[in-house]
Amino acid sequence: MEYFFTEQQKMIKETARQITEERIKPVRAELDEKEQFPWEIIKEIAKADLFRVFIPEEYEGLGGGSLDLVLAIEELSRGCCGVSICYAAVALGTIPFMRFGSEEQKRKYLPKIASGERLAAFGLTESGAGSDAGAMKSRAVLDGDSYVLNGTKQFISNGGEAEIYSIIALTNPAKGSRGASAFIVEKGTPGFTFGKKERKMGIRCSATCELVFHNCRVPKENLIGKEGTGFIITLKTLDESRPGVAAQGVGVAQGALEEAVAYARQRVQFGQPISSFQAIQHMLADMATEIEAARCLVYAVARTIDSGATNYTEEGAMAKLFASDMAMRVTTNAVQIFGGAGYTRDYPVEKMMRDAKIIQIYEGTNQILRNDIISHVYKRKGMRP
Amino acid sequence: MGIRIDRDKCTGCGTCESACPFGAIKVVDNLARIGEGCNLCGACRDACSFGAIIIDAPKAAAGPDDSRGVWVFAEQRDGRIKGVVYELLNKGRELADALHTELSAVCFGHSVQGVEELGEHGADRVFYFDDPAVEQFQDDIYTACLVDLVREKRPRILLAGATAMGRAFIPRIAAILETGLTADCTGLDIDAETGLLRQTRPTFGGNIMATILCRERRPQMATVRPHVFKKGAPRAGRKAEIIRMGLDGKPKSSRVKILEFIEDVTERIKIEEADIIVSGGRGLGKAENFKIIRDLAEVLGAAVGASRAAVDEGWIPYSHQVGQTGKTVCPKLYIACGISGAVQHLAGMQTSECIVAINEDPNAPIFSVATYGIVGDLFEIVPMLTQRIKELRGL
């Protein structure tokens, strides 16, 4: 479909695609095998100015909107979701202070993120607080001119590799939903160490780590916004990054479809390429259709955000839900089309299937998202204008 | 511009448009129009069945050609004359005989071995700049001396090896003398009618061969890659006149100074000198698999070569690369394993006496130049071959 992208969006797509073709595809299997953080590729992504996409112009960014970021993530995901989450997690970790931080904070941190010199990460989840974020235990207590941070965050993407962390912690447990605050914590701050690095099913090149805070003193100036706004910042941050997560689903599914089509055309059985069998054709047609449907939904949400919409929680959830479930179906079918060969690590599709699974889980499990959606549906009594 | 369309003959058929490798012709309103990208290569003129395209040949030389002699630059390194010089002298002798003229060599160095014997390889005369100052490559001194000598003696043809040294300073000589230079020639001969040197070389990575002439300017200059021509048998006792040349008045040193030489310490046997070469290509899959190539090379006492694909992947250093942008080799036996045989690779080894190709693709172009071919899995064939040779040699 012709999406009538702007010049900048076309350039972003081209640039990200070139990185995928020339830098990601040749090494993705090895990165997955060795569970190595893709530093070389991150440097290329930085040199190509892709980190500037989501940073405002006044902080050395390109001032791109939601769709610009979505396109970059989608193209990188076509190559490898592990690499694209390293990139997208930087955006996630930047949004809290980019949207809600002070001028000083923005001027201090954003330019280095725009140039790709520093990576960012978002620290919310804990072992006892996943979907139930409110059950978090991390505490930040004001003491003189700093907050003393104690607690452990779990499953943090870019953990250990990033230098700038947006951390959510309770400043006033008694106040419930107004009891948390957001802080910027830099790597190397005394009392801030890294714990376990997870060994995962997929996105294995991405670093997923525990963050350990033990009497970690965070300067008062690093509080983002006002005390008590931590949960609201969290919700808005996750809302804003949700189209990007959905874009991962679209990207990995697209990559899987391309591999499946190429394979089907050259795999000959019963004297014909299997691409001539209707069973395969129908599978591929369905895959192509649902990828396009997801893409349309994601782009529509992105465009609605870019047009100024402020309330898009429901639509964002729908896009992520649909795109991730679709990606799981499509990558699974891609492996099926490859047959036995697709089950081996000699071909890229089994990795794509392993990578796709996480998209249904992180940034709001699809079950929680369904809860969000139904509450909106009921509020509207299922109607639309 | 030198190219014209005869409007009366042009039918607008468009054959020329398809034939142009530079996309410089467009047929507009049933008439071919030559655009900016035209290189005067003549492909369109040859394609046109109506003779509607005319390329004006440059004006013929005014006056008789008073240049005489075929010269060969006798490159030396560390006091030894390079192998390519003997190949050039052999070819140079052929050219000189065809022109009924003399063959001379020009050598810069100090106490260079083999200068006296250059006569046995066909030289009638040697201009020998024997001085410690030019023992090592000094491009400004070599350039100044050679230019002055050429201007004084006016040779008709000057040949040099397309070596690193040749590439560095021979083009400068051509630029100063404002004459034509053709690089990497694979064929040199004298045109019977005009007496001009016909210089044949590969272009487009070896896909197209071009024959080039330098009609007016002198000397006609050409460089030739090592191992393209044969050395020929020396005629024992044949003497050349050795003329010792002085450096007086020339620059005492070169602007570019050589600080030190760093040898490429890789394999024991250099591929250019090897009689047998075993080469590996993309089919090997990864660096570690070069071991099976090395194993075979070892039992054969052979050198190890590689295609550009293998070198680009970083599996083996560039010094092993055989091909258009690597080395040209001409061994007795060349065994290509997992090499498809792209034209660029063939350009570097197709003159080998015997070529053996091992590749699992029966349509690989390498089989078109192979003397013997095995279609099969190299991971099965090559170790088997190594083992069999070991047994036959009683190792």
Add this chain to the structure above:
Amino acid sequence: MNIIVSIKQVPGTTDVKINKETNTLIREGVQSIINPFDTYAIEEGVRLKERFGGKVIVITMGPPQAESALREAIELGADEGILISDRAFAGSDTLSTSYVLSKAIARIGQFDLVITGKQTMDGDTGQVGPGLAERLGVPFVAYVSKVEEIADGKMRALRLIDEGHDRVEAPLPCVMSVTKEINVPRLPSLRGKMKAKSAKIPVWSAKDIGADESKVGVAGSPTWVAHIFSPKRERKSEIFNGSPQEKVTRLCEKLQEMKVI
């Protein structure tokens, strides 16, 4: 540092063949690209600029469509591009090309370094660099594989020779050609693409650079292509049949006949 990079736009594939019947070239919708070796030259120029400060100007002698190559170079980090184009330049060989480029560089003015790729994919001669250096009256360093240092008006570099590498020192300004070993060219950046899109590329004609008509184009080219043809490949091939063991046995027989074993 004022760095000039000289590039050439070439057909995107060397897979050009000759129609056997008509002895003419067959070209199928071939894209034009920057000569691959020149991308290493552009990258090195940009890296030196990043290291030592200064500016990178990319120049090319070519038809009007060569402008796209200059824009690509700006995407890759070059600051400016200049197209030297004139119908009079058609049919130029390496001698007249180096003459034209030297006149253009003279018009640009002061420079510290001119960088070229080792050779082009279509002509494969590698002769423009040395010719250019000669006309500019500066030294030429061929096949540089690493620039180690630039200080006190001198460049220390490694250059590739047949047996290994030389470490050389050349005074600046000079001309150098670079090999693929020297770097890994970066991919175009977003800001580069934006800069390239809006860049103004001047076009210099023969008159603009004060070129002597007798030294450009066909008139200025001592060499000319008399004939083109397809390389002949005549060799009797014998492909062995049978099981792998049988094939290896037959080959060994032949090798024994050849006295290799």
